[in-house]
Amino acid sequence: MANQSVTEQVKESVDIVDLISEYVDLEKRGSNYLGLCPFHNENTPSFNVNKEKGFYYCFGCQASGSVIDFYKEMENLSFSEALRDLGNRAGLKIKYKQESINSKDLQLIKMHEHLVDLYHEILTETKEGETALNYLLDRGFTLEQIKREKIGLSPNMSDGTIKVLEKLGYSKEMMYQAGLVARNEETFQYFDRFRNRIMIPIKNHKGRYVAFTARALGDDHPKYLNSPETDIFHKSRLIFNLSDSYKVIQDRKEVIMMEGHMDVLKVKGTNIKNVVGTMGTSVSKEQIEILKRVTQNITLMFDGDKAGKNATTSVGEKILEMQANPYVISLPSGMDPDEYIEKYGSESFENYIKENRDHFILYDAKEKLKDSKDNDLMFTENLNRSIQLLKYVQNEVEESRILRGLSDLYEIEADLIKRQLPKRKEVRRQKETFHRPSILNVTSREFKERHIIHTFINDKSALETFKSKLDSELFQTEGYYGIIKNLVEYFSEFDTFDKQMFLSYIDHEQLSNLERILDTDLPILGESELNDYVNAISGMSSSSGEKNKLIKEIEQAELIGDDTRALELFSQLIELQKSPKSK
Incomplete structure (x- = not known):
């Protein structure tokens, strides 16, 4: 992986506005550029690019970062791969280490x-x-x-x-x-x-x-x-066929998710290529987040048996709550895609896909109404359920279309249903708990703490040299100091790190932290670099109050809709994070 100076060289050489304009239609607004965010579904542009500062920020989903971060997300690359591609684009001769795999x-x-x-x-x-x-x-x-x-x-x-x-x-x-x-x-x-x-x-x-x-x-x-x-x-973090279908999903702005891997392969033999498979009937929030980075439109095409229908309901709700757009395609007579293609052929299957896609809320209402049409109590409960699901839909055009569908299904005026909806602002605040990770989430401090621990894992002597300087106040990311203490204990008995052996030294709650550290592609720091990092995080506390104050002011500006003020404050936050005490 390249060092920081190479990273800065790429950032300075690649025009962030030119690159993002290849993916997003940008319009100049004052000193910034504005467009529709590629990371979430929106009608009103909230995606800002600041050419002078070299960063982007979305007020809708809080996605943010540099030109490298943007390219990495859009092309599904590692940081090193994104750095390499952008370096080649700028004509830079970059020497970098190949990505390391344990x-x-x-x-x-x-x-x-x-x-x-x-x-x-x-x-x-x-x-x-x-x-x-x-x-x-x-x-x-x-x-x-x-x-x-x-x-x-x-x-x-x-x-x-x-x-x-x-x-x-x-x-x-x-x-x-x-x-x-x-x-x-x-x-x-x-x-x-x-x-x-x-x-x-x-x-x-x-x-x-x-x-x-x-x-x-x-x-x-x-x-x-x-x-x-x-x-x-890791089944909860992997999606079958995503590596092969990534570009097609991006182009078609939709992914079709199926249960069976054989079904996925069979469908790939048709003109429907934007297909992926689950690792069972359960779908994790992490898998949905991965798909959301590629498209907001996730269509479920699970088997028509009871397990498949239950999975459709569970996953559809989860997608809605995470502010993506769930759709459902139900095959006739409980068939799976493989059986349908075998019986009716590829062309018929392709036409069926085009003509039989329902928004999840409408699909869910139809399924529930099958059992409650003549039961007043269940009918009212199901209507209330549909209204509660509808509150997650942020696109007003889509909301209007779903309302018309619900009106037809329940035989109730659309305006009457709409009046039962909670205010949109309340839901928008809920939405923020589901946004994708940004540089506000993975802070510079946490990155440095993670890098230090990553080095200790791979270099026992480094831990021996620095362990006297390490304490709970130094490592502020929750759980990280615990891993440090466990490493000291582990290396008192072993000379090299073995993950399976180390698992017996940590609590179950620390496992996710350990996975994040091990999954991070980072070089091993030398002694002088380690010393700089330890000194840097020691001095970070002095700037944390100012940083927290800025973040609160950004949130307040967003709350009242003052995007100009929020962007100005965010620019100050970027500058603060660039200062030596923050890094």
């Missing part, structure tokens, strides 16, 4: 990459794979699609995968940690987790293979078997 994690990824190739070869090039290959071809997959998606077949052996990976130098314990083999906990005998199954590889959001979905051939149970959670595969 050596253990890299081993786990490499194992998956080896097996993706092996399983694919078994399916497409061997006699053993003929039955599975014919099954896929009969299901409507083309050979070209099978090769593009690297679908494979695991060998019908209890140790086929183990033998292959052992020849490549991997231990059984490492295979187990990768989720590729299982273990009898009584005998500690290892065996292949996936046996005689169609293997669908799962990529992380950077396009690296990290897991599998495995479909049984014949009547074996379970029908689908997924990789377990590992250090490189």
Whole structure:
């Protein structure tokens, strides 16, 4: 990762207005530029760009940052990748280290990459794979699609995968940690987790293979078997096919979310490419936040069985509460997408998608009314539910359209329903609890604290040198000083850091903090840099009062709608954060 001077060089060389204008229509307003925010859905422009200061700020969702931050978010890149691309754009000769991946994690990824190739070869090039290959071809997959998606077949052996990976130098314990083999906990005998199954590889959001979905051939149970959670595969933070569909979703301004990975692959064979899959029927807030960075319009196309309908209700509510736009496509007779395409063909499926999309609130009302049309009590409860859901819709045009739909469904005048809605300003204040992370959230202080701990994790001697200077007042981010104390205890017994071993030293509540630190792509600080960082956060407290005062004034200005004053204050906040005591 590049150092700070290179970062500043890129910021100075790339015109922030020119770059953002490639994504947003900007209009000059005084010393700033104004446009519709690309990070949330709005009708009235609230997205400001200040060319002189080199930052953007949205008064609607509080998204903010530099030209690098903007490009990183829009293109779904890491900081290093964004820095590289913008450096090339500006004609700068930048020397930077390649993104570092924890050596253990890299081993786990490499194992998956080896097996993706092996399983694919078994399916497409061997006699053993003929039955599975014919099954896929009969299901409507083309050979070209099978090769593009690297679908494979695991060998019908209890140790086929183990033998292959052992020849490549991997231990059984490492295979187990990768989720590729299982273990009898009584005998500690290892065996292949996936046996005689169609293997669908799962990529992380950077396009690296990290897991599998495995479909049984014949009547074996379970029908689908997924990789377990590992250090490189977190189901609540990963969305199937997002790395492949990211650009299409951006272009079409909509994502269609499905349950089955096989469904997603089948639909990708049509002209509908903006599709992703869940990691089960539950969808986390973190997954929704990830999708919101790409599009505000999330369409649910879950199976028509009871579990699928329950998931649609749960996820739809969550999307609404997080201020995105949920839609629903219900297939006839409880079919799944794969079955529909097989029965009616791709063209019919594409037309069905275009013609059968309901806003979640209307879908929800229709489902509830099926059981309550002749029950006055349930009818009133369901109407009140629809009104409570409608309060989250911030787009007035969309609100009007939904009101007309609810009026038709409940046979009540739209104006009467609208009068029951809470005032929009009250909901707007609620909305702020769901905005995406910004530089006001991940502060310069927290970044430095995280960087220091990241260095200590990777350099025991650095911790030994500095531990006498460390105390609870120095580390103010909640939970960080606790991790420091645990590291001191851990390194009193071990010379190198091992995440699994370290987990026994920390409380469950600290796990999310540890994950954030480990997931941050940062270089290891040298002794002089560490000393600067420790001295810097020691001096930050003196400026914290002024910073908090500015933040409160910004909030007050936003509350009364004085955007000019708020932007002026935000500019002061940026300057304060640039000052040595704040950094």
